[in-house]
Amino acid sequence: MRTSVLILLTSTLALSACQSRVNPVNWFGNDRADAVITESNPLIPEETDAGRSFFAQEQAVAFVGLPISKVTNLEVHTVTEGQLVVAVGVSAVHGTHDARLVARGPAENGVLTLDFMAIPPADPITGGSDLTREITAASVLTDQQTAGVRTIRVAASGNTLERRAR
Template structure:
């Protein structure tokens, strides 16, 4: 007698953890209200306008400052076009949101595409330390349409620039 009761209790306990019709807690739920009330806590709630709570009203303008120097640039062919990866050394520790930006005017001049290496310094910058500890890396993918007519890619920093052939 103990074995069937123990087996029944074990099966009930195991089935109560699943969200299927075999769950004994779902046997008497006829209107399906339990499934409608489930909210995933990892998905942010939407506001009345239909946008996420965490998004801003308008896209803010990026206000990065030039990185001190660029140390290496690599160009790789990818399905979308070209992946341009740049490594630079910032003048302060904690530089974040590093980007390769196409300037609005004069980006393509005689087959040379110029990208600027920019980053946001911290509110309280810490100067000094080794170059390795201040190193920042970023990448951007440019489509084949953006790369039409480009023979050379130049990444420009505050004190130097590096040119690479656009394969």
């Protein structure tokens, strides 16, 4: 029994090295890779009837947020991209979402003013402590945006906080 298994394994190993029909690797057909020639790059998405890519983003929609009630904390950190501005505030109602720091325009007299805006819910719920209505927003300002800026101001409807740009 041992000898027949040994002979079978040895012959299979020996036949797998030759390119003949008796090679067990060649028994189930010759699988060859055929080159497929395409006229377009498969990594680039096709264009739709509208003339733009299927994966292209829609045009930017204007942000329709409202200023929050007050800003309670403001931090400015230096990061590789420029300045990271982190603001914490309190909204007037529960469920305020999509908070953003929106620049009013270019810096004036070395002061860059950012409005702390957020979208209120459709059915607002008032009341509760300030901790339950707290909301945080952050934004990275590039070195080009902060060129000549000495102070960063974040404004809400009730107050403003300022920090020195680093």
